[in-house]
Amino acid sequence: MDKVKKYRQIVRELIYEIAERAQSSTSGVETFVVEDQEKGHYLLFKDGWKGEDRRFYGCPIHVGVNAQAKVYLYYDMTDYEIGQQLLDRGVVPDDLVPAFQPPSVRALMGYGIA
Numbered sequence: 001m002d003k004v005k006k007y008r009q010i011v012r013e014l015i016y017e018i019a020e021r022a023q024s025s026t027s028g029v030e031t032f033v034v035e036d037q038e039k040g041h042y043l044l045f046k047d048g049w050k051g052e053d054r055r056f057y058g059c060p061i062h063v064g065v066n067a068q069a070k071v072y073l074y075y076d077m078t079d080y081e082i083g084q085q086l087l088d089r090g091v092v093p094d095d096l097v098p099a100f101q102p103p104s105v106r107a108l109m110g111y112g113i114a
Contacts, residue, residue, distance in 0.1 A: 003069040003095075008040055010089045011063050011071065015042045018061065018080055022046070029056045040065040044078075064099075070112055072099040083111075 001009075015033050022044070023031040029048035035041065044061035061082060062074040071091050076082045086096055097112040106113045 004040070004065060004067060007065045007069055007071050007091060007095070008037070010086065010091060011040075011042050011065055014082070014085055014089065015044055015061065015063065018078070018082075019044055034059075040067075070095055070097050070114065072097045074099045076100070 012035065015035075019031050019033050028050050029046050031044065031046050034043040034045050041062070041064045043059045043063075045059050046056045048056050050056060059075065060077040061080075062076075063082065063086075064072040064074060066072065071086060073083050073086070073096065083096060083098065087093060093110060094112050097114060098106055098109060101109065103113055
């Protein structure tokens with residue numbers, strides 16, 4: 001399996017595992033995965049109501065894998081430590097790009113720049 005396919009499989013499995021955990025912990029709020037396999041984007045999405053007046057709607061996780069086998073962590077508003085889980089599952093630090101940081105800061109973090 002080439003690196004792009006491997007990384008996309010790692011990201012996909014992780015996002016679906018998190019979706020399953022999140023769904024079981026939040027009643028009234030649907031948690032689901034939106035994925036674009038062709039372009040390598042994976043989003044965890046939440047939609048619903050908690051109680052009568054608290055709306056949940058949004059994307060707490062967005063990860064992408066590009067054609068050069070770089071894993072872009074675009075957004076993570078969870079406590080799941082997505083970056084560390086990706087490393088633990090086999091993503092090489094140089095291939096993990098903390099895309100939520102500006103490129104000048106990425107160079108200082110020990111991960112991929114772009």
